[in-house]
Amino acid sequence: MKMKFIKHTTYGLLLLALLSQTACKKDFTNPNAATEDQAFSSPQGLTGVAVGLQRVYTAGRASSLYNRTAINGLLTNELVVLNQGNTSEYQLQLGSGSVDGTNTMLAGLWSSSNKIIYDADKVLAGAASLGDKAYASGLIGYTTIFKALALGDLAMFWQQVPAGIGQSVTFVDRVQGYTKAITAIDAALAAINAAPISATFLLNIPAGIDIVNTLNALKARYSLFIGNYAQALAAANMVDLTKKSTFNFSNVNLNPIFETATSTNNVYGILDIATLGLPAGLQPDPADKRLAFYTTNAYASKIAGFGAAANTPFPIYLPGEMTLIKAEAYARMTPPDLANALIELNKVITKKPANDPFGVGADLPLAGPLTQQQILDEIYRQRSIELFLSGLRLEDMRRFGRPLTERRRNFLPYPFLERDNNTNTPADPAF
Numbered sequence: 001m002k003m004k005f006i007k008h009t010t011y012g013l014l015l016l017a018l019l020s021q022t023a024c025k026k027d028f029t030n031p032n033a034a035t036e037d038q039a040f041s042s043p044q045g046l047t048g049v050a051v052g053l054q055r056v057y058t059a060g061r062a063s064s065l066y067n068r069t070a071i072n073g074l075l076t077n078e079l080v081v082l083n084q085g086n087t088s089e090y091q092l093q094l095g096s097g098s099v100d101g102t103n104t105m106l107a108g109l110w111s112s113s114n115k116i117i118y119d120a121d122k123v124l125a126g127a128a129s130l131g132d133k134a135y136a137s138g139l140i141g142y143t144t145i146f147k148a149l150a151l152g153d154l155a156m157f158w159q160q161v162p163a164g165i166g167q168s169v170t171f172v173d174r175v176q177g178y179t180k181a182i183t184a185i186d187a188a189l190a191a192i193n194a195a196p197i198s199a200t201f202l203l204n205i206p207a208g209i210d211i212v213n214t215l216n217a218l219k220a221r222y223s224l225f226i227g228n229y230a231q232a233l234a235a236a237n238m239v240d241l242t243k244k245s246t247f248n249f250s251n252v253n254l255n256p257i258f259e260t261a262t263s264t265n266n267v268y269g270i271l272d273i274a275t276l277g278l279p280a281g282l283q284p285d286p287a288d289k290r291l292a293f294y295t296t297n298a299y300a301s302k303i304a305g306f307g308a309a310a311n312t313p314f315p316i317y318l319p320g321e322m323t324l325i326k327a328e329a330y331a332r333m334t335p336p337d338l339a340n341a342l343i344e345l346n347k348v349i350t351k352k353p354a355n356d357p358f359g360v361g362a363d364l365p366l367a368g369p370l371t372q373q374q375i376l377d378e379i380y381r382q383r384s385i386e387l388f389l390s391g392l393r394l395e396d397m398r399r400f401g402r403p404l405t406e407r408r409r410n411f412l413p414y415p416f417l418e419r420d421n422n423t424n425t426p427a428d429p430a431f
Helices: 009-018 034-040 045-059 064-077 088-093 104-128 135-157 173-196 199-203 211-225 227-238 254-264 291-295 319-334 338-349 370-385 393-397
Strands: 079-081 161-162 172-173 268-270
Touching: 009 227, 034 104, 034 254, 045 064, 045 104, 045 135, 045 291, 064 079, 064 088, 064 104, 064 135, 064 254, 064 268, 064 393, 079 088, 079 172, 088 104, 135 173, 135 211, 135 393, 161 173, 172 173, 173 211, 211 319, 227 319, 254 268, 268 291, 268 370, 291 370, 319 338, 319 370
Parallel strands: none
Antiparallel strands: 079 268, 161 172
16 A cells, blocks of 8 residues: 555554554464464464565564654654654654654654564464474574564664563563663574575575674674673674665555655655754754765755665665764774774765665765773764664764754653553653
């Protein structure tokens, strides 16, 4: 269904009506689908459910990918609403108290994340009992990517996250959400090390995802977010920066950013193609070649980059993110290693588009010498440009101690579909 032809307010009411019955239980069984025994007792059934996780994460306006990138972009001034009739997006742009538990985008991200975790846990349990351990390791690795992304998305946007799946679940600090993602990734990597992924499994999932590199990249990302810099550095060093790992799309299964925003020019667009929403002192150099990669003046949304066309692949991580994780880890270690931090930082600053697998390159002169704070400020600037519209800037703003005035909210309120059905739901954050 092409959501661009449906008023967003109507979509939101339908979504809430469909989801409100299951929010507190987090019971995602479908009476019209195959039985649980059928779905989770064979390699074919388990693989089908796992591939479904990718669809939930990436397909359409209700997907985690759309909601993550749009929510983040609107809260951090990357994006601006072009049509205020898109109520949920406009609430996020207004920010602060205008965003409450009725917002269908935050409800959608909450529900899809919990749905993914629920199904992923069942696939992982089923995969562990398979006799073909090489097939099982692929299934475990692939499924864990989506479980980790779902846990990470919850932890990026909410102060506390559900401790599990079930009725009246309790909540834990969001750091534990990242930690659970890392634990799942470690288990998946151990399974793959014990039995390398079979070629047969790879033929049964959508093309594009490099499983091992993605697991290490997500481990590096979330380790950085919880302040485990040695672990972040080690995981980032395990990622082959010459390879891509992407969600792929087609003219049938469209890139959700293109489908909703770029192709319509009627939902949201880039706020300012010269500044990318950054404040004075951190704005891009006009000569930065990433500006031309991510933005365009050819149409109203101004979105290029990874939302440029119906079949544009979306990277799960960028090589530049891994390099900047290394730079930040070196800069924040005790004691800091500023020499290596600057070396890694300059790899991103001076990188030519032709030398990046995705064509993302600033091609600017070397920076330095810099103090520790100057290096951290420059890492934040480079992350904001290199990883534009990736959905990560809000987490970066908090980690780098950016002023609250630079964002519309610090954390999201909890959806009413959760609060109305779970008395353990925490109080909403003030901002």
